[in-house]
Amino acid sequence: xxxxxxxxxxxxxxxxxxxxxxxxxxxxxxxxxxxxxxxxxxxxxxxxxxxxxxxxxxxxxxxxxxxxxxxxxxxxxxxxxxxxxxxxxxxxxxxxxxxxxxxxxxxxxxxxxxxxxxxxxxxxxxxxxxxxxxxxxxxxxxxxxxxxxxxxxxxxxxxxxxxxxxxxxxxxxxxxxxxxxxxxxxxxxxxxxxxxxxxxxxxxxxxxxxxxxxxxxxxxxxxxxxxxxxxxxxxxxxxxxxxxxxxxxxxxxxxxxxxxxxxxxxxxxxxxxxxxxxxxxxxxxxxxxxxxxxxxxxxxxxxxxxxxxxxxxxxxxxxxxxxxxxxxxxxxxxxxxxx
Numbered sequence: 039x040x041x042x043x044x045x046x047x048x049x050x051x052x053x054x055x056x057x058x059x060x061x062x063x064x065x066x067x068x069x070x071x072x073x074x075x076x077x078x079x080x081x082x083x084x085x086x087x088x089x090x091x092x093x094x095x096x097x098x099x100x101x102x103x104x105x106x107x108x109x110x111x112x113x114x115x116x117x118x119x120x121x122x123x124x125x126x127x128x129x130x131x132x133x134x135x136x137x138x139x140x141x142x143x144x145x146x147x148x149x150x151x152x153x154x155x156x157x158x159x160x161x162x163x164x165x166x167x168x169x170x171x172x173x174x175x176x177x178x179x180x181x182x183x184x185x186x187x188x189x190x191x192x193x194x195x196x197x198x199x200x201x202x203x204x205x206x207x208x209x210x211x212x213x214x215x216x217x218x219x220x221x222x223x224x225x226x227x228x229x230x231x232x233x234x235x236x237x238x239x240x241x242x243x244x245x246x247x248x249x250x251x252x253x254x255x256x257x258x259x260x261x262x263x264x265x266x267x268x269x270x271x272x273x274x275x276x277x278x279x280x281x282x283x284x285x286x287x288x289x290x291x292x293x294x295x296x297x298x299x300x301x302x303x304x305x306x307x308x309x310x311x312x313x314x315x316x317x318x319x320x321x322x323x324x325x326x327x328x329x330x331x332x333x334x335x336x337x338x339x340x341x342x343x344x345x346x347x348x349x350x351x352x353x354x355x356x357x358x359x360x361x362x363x364x365x366x367x368x369x370x371x372x373x374x375x376x377x
Contacts, residue, residue: 049263049277050292057260059299064205064349065246066301071356075213078222082209082353083236084193085118085336086200087247087344089325092371093310093337099364108368113310115319116336116350117328119197120230122149125190126223127208130183140180141173142190145228151196154203177220187211187219189226193349198332205349212354233334234312242306242359243352247344251299261292306355308339310367321372337370 070081093113097104125144132138146166148158177184193205211219237243257263258275266274281288313319316331324330327346336352344350 049257049261050290051261052290054300054302055290057296057300059251059296060248060301063248064207065248065351067208067246067351067353069356070210070212071354073212073354078211078214078219080189080191080209080231080236081212082207082351083118083233084121084191084205084207084349084351085116085233086193086195086198087342087346087348087350088115088117088328088331088335089346090114090341091319091321093339094368094370095310096366096368097364098366111339112341113370114338114340114342115325115331116338116352117198117200117316117331118233118312118334118336119194120232120334121191121193122230123189123226123228124148124152124192124206126211126227127188127190128177128180128184129186129188130180131185137185140184141176143170143173143177143223143227144190146170147228149192149194151194151202151204152192155192155206181216181220184216184220187216187223189223191231194230199329200347207351233336237309237312237336237352239309239312240362241309242355242362243309243338244355245304245307245338245342246351246353247302247342247348249298249300249302249343250345252297254295255297256294257292260294260297263292302343304342305357306359307342307352308363308365310337310339310365311370312336319370319372337367339365 067082073081091113092110094108094110096106096108099105123145125142127142128140129137130140144166148156152158187210189209189211191207191209193207195201195204211222213219214222252259256275257277258265263275263277266276266278268274277292280291312335314334316333316335319335319337320331325346342350
């Protein structure tokens with residue numbers, strides 16, 4: 039770094055660039071894993087972050103130095119109401135190898151809360167009944183060309199008293215053959231799906247969410263730039279120079295700007311427990327900035343990105359580890375009110 043005689047790491051990581059705000063709070067899944075399942079299943083499940091607490095687990099791995107002991111770890115509580123499958127889409131590949139929508143089929147009966155997201159006409163049911171047979175005929179004729187199916191799922195936050203407006207997400211269906219995936223689409227369309235039907239306890243998942251927004255920040259907080267000495271001219275919480283004398287050009291350097299409210303993915307989070315009675319894990323008085331978890335819930339090991347009430351998508355791991363941790367959940371603390 040310059041003419042200094044000591045080494046120091048560069049400031050300003052290119053790992054996440056540009057650091058701009060996301061356009062919407064709903065996370066976007068850009069890639070899906072290739073899972074080997076005997077039967078078709080949805081590869082993701084949307085839920086809401088309630089808060090943090092700590093859990094007591096027993097390490098039963100015989101090679102661990104803490105084998106047989108109780109260990110206190112940080113755990114995240116997710117509120118996971120059932121999702122409603124509004125429809126499904128069939129994808130084929132074009133001449134360049136990119137995915138292209140062949141057609142999509144929607145359920146005959148759509149819940150009332152979907153009106154807050156989509157504009158549904160009064161003749162919707164008649165149009166769906168009239169067009170469903172034609173679209174299903176298109177799918178059966180081109181079943182050999184279809185490469186994947188994706189379900190159009192709607193969250194139901196009104197069931198937990200969180201808000202009225204739902205979110206629509208597209209979830210890939212993996213496992214089995216294409217014929218089995220098509221039969222699975224016909225089976226789940228127009229019905230509710232619960233978390234235990236998609237994921238299991240002791241399984242790894244990838245957590246995709248939007249981080250907390252921190253607004254416009256300087257280089258010290260944003261990139262960890264060292265504060266200059268007291269006698270420095272033109273400010274201390276700033277960088278020394280934005281570019282060298284030669285070559286006369288600007289390289290990428292840390293600058294002030296937006297911090298937080300970015301989409302991030304944390305890989306391989308362990309599911310400790312999936313339950314259907316949220317009062318078991320809700321602390322006294324409820325979670326800070328969230329409230330009481332009443333229905334289905336998921337406990338994850340460790341912390342996850344995002345604030346309370348933030349939509350979180352749990353996806354099947356895209357690069358799962360080779361070993362599975364041997365842990366046994368003992369208890370969950372219900373005295374703390376962490377947010």
